[in-house]
Structures are given as structure tokens and as C-alpha cells.
Amino acid sequence: MNSVTALVLANLAVALGATVQTATGLGFAMVAAPLLALISLQLVPGPMLLINLILSLLMLGTERSSINRSELSILFPTIAAGTLIAAAILTSISTELFGVVFALLILISVVASLFTKPISLSSANLAAGGFLAGLMGTISGLSGPPMAVLYQHEDLQKTRPTLAVVFSFSYASSLIALTVTGQFDAELALDGLKLLPGLLLGYLLATKYRGLVSQTTGRVMMLSIAAFGSFILLLKWL
Structure with a gap:
């Protein structure tokens, strides 16, 4: 990522995402x-x-007291299992197919977030979600x-710290798997670090004005941007 324009746009995208996630715990x-x-x-x-790992660690540092360790004991091993399978899949698909799969996964996520009814945090549901x-x-x-x-229908103040731990573990596991399979290296890590200004801007804005962004507003913003961006991306690669 050598273009100044691309770097600025990427940092703006990261700032927007960091603002939503810091305010709501997701997004x-x-x-x-x-x-x-x-x-x-x-x-x-x-x-x-x-960059998302760094954001999750920042969020974790401010709200540790409400972490639900019993849920983590189920989520951690199932996240690890899903990570290993995904790393194997990534080694066998082309860039074009990756672009299509990537966009479809986001669209599926939007639909699931919109139409899934509240579910209980049972061991089976946690295991499936972790995988x-x-x-x-x-x-x-x-x-x-x-x-x-x-977690979308759970209390935000209680779930945000647990989600920060879950995401930290998930992102770290994914980065390790990608590194081992040769799909993440020092050059890509540098590209990620170039996005730190946007991350810090979004984090600071959301921390200062967190009370002004309701969970509903953040959710609508998140799903709207995700749907639009993934649709355009799908058109690009089809």
C-alpha cells in the first residue's frame, strides 16, 4: 500500500470501524x-x-471486571478449531475466489444479524459461535x-469486556495460523501498522462520545456500511 490516497482512505475506514466497535463492542x-x-x-x-487485535487489547484494558470466564472456556477451543480449518482453506483458493467468498461472508453476516432471533448462551450455541x-x-x-x-440482545455493559477478550484471542489465533501457512509476513504487518492513526482516532472519538452512540444507532450504521461495501466488492469480483 504505497499510494498516499489509498493510505488516507484506509485510515478513514479503520477510524469509522474503530468508532463503532469501541462504542458498541462490535462492528x-x-x-x-x-x-x-x-x-x-x-x-x-x-x-x-x-489492527483489530490492537483495538481489542485497548478495549480490554479499560473494562476487565465484567469478563465471563465460563463462556471463554467454551469459546477459546472452538475458535482455535475453526481457525485451523480456515487456514487450510485459504491455502487452496485463488485471489478472485477469495474476493467473492469474502464479500458473500459479509452479506451472510448482515442477513444473520438482521433476522436471527434471540438465542440462549448455551454451551452448544457458544461452541458453534466460537467455531x-x-x-x-x-x-x-x-x-x-x-x-x-x-450477544446482540445481551446487556452491552456486561458483554463488551468478554467480547474484547474473545476477539483478542480470535485475532491472535488467526494471525498465527496465517503466518504459519505463509499468508502473513512482515510486509503485511507493516501495512497493518500504517493504519494505526485511523484506529487511534476512532478509539479516542468513541471513548469521548460513547454515550452519544446508542447500541441501535451503532448497529444500523454497522449493517448499512457492511451491506453496501460488500455488495460493491461482489460486483467488482464477479
Whole structure:
């Protein structure tokens, strides 16, 4: 990513995603992923996973007291399983097919977030959500949608710290898997670090004005941007 224009646009996309996720606990990848992919497929999933990991760690540092460890004990191993399978899949698909799969995953995520009824946080549902988070997170950088389906009707103040831990683990696992399979290296890591200004801008804005962004407003913003961006991306690669 050598173009100044591309770098500025990518940082704006990251700032928007970071604002939504810091305010609501979810949404960075669904907002930023399709926009970053339109700028350059090189920015997903690796560089975006790196910047999202940093954001999750920032969020974790402010709200540790409400972490639900019993849920984490189910989510962690299933996320790891999904991550391993996704890494194997990525080694066997072309760039063109990746672009199509990437866009379709986002659109499916939007539909699921809109029409899925509230579900209980049972062990089976947590395990399924964790597996899908690992699978989708490694392929597209989107660990959030399965977690959104699980937690979208739970209390925001209680779930945000747990989600920060889940995302930190998921993104770290995905980056390790991508590195081992040769799909993430120092050059891509540098591309991710170039997005730090946008990340910090979005994080600081949301931290300062968090009370002005309701969960409903953040959700509408997240799904609208995700649907539009992924639709344009799908047209680009079909």
C-alpha cells in the first residue's frame, strides 16, 4: 500500500470501524473489512486482523471486571478449531475466489444479524459461535458476526469486556495460523501498522462520545456500511 490516497482512505475506514466497535463492542470488521477490501485485497485479512487485535487489547484494558470466564472456556477451543480449518482453506483458493467468498461472508453476516432471533448462551450455541468466529475470522477478518448473533440482545455493559477478550484471542489465533501457512509476513504487518492513526482516532472519538452512540444507532450504521461495501466488492469480483 504505497499510494498516499489509498493510505488516507484506509485510515478513514479503520477510524469509522474503530468508532463503532469501541462504542458498541462490535462492528469493526463489518464496517472496515469491505471498505479496506475495495481499496486493496492486500489489506485483508492479515493487516486488518492485526489492527483489530490492537483495538481489542485497548478495549480490554479499560473494562476487565465484567469478563465471563465460563463462556471463554467454551469459546477459546472452538475458535482455535475453526481457525485451523480456515487456514487450510485459504491455502487452496485463488485471489478472485477469495474476493467473492469474502464479500458473500459479509452479506451472510448482515442477513444473520438482521433476522436471527434471540438465542440462549448455551454451551452448544457458544461452541458453534466460537467455531464460526474462528473460521470466518481467519478467512475474512470477521470474527464479529457469529458473536453478534450470540450477544446482540445481551446487556452491552456486561458483554463488551468478554467480547474484547474473545476477539483478542480470535485475532491472535488467526494471525498465527496465517503466518504459519505463509499468508502473513512482515510486509503485511507493516501495512497493518500504517493504519494505526485511523484506529487511534476512532478509539479516542468513541471513548469521548460513547454515550452519544446508542447500541441501535451503532448497529444500523454497522449493517448499512457492511451491506453496501460488500455488495460493491461482489460486483467488482464477479
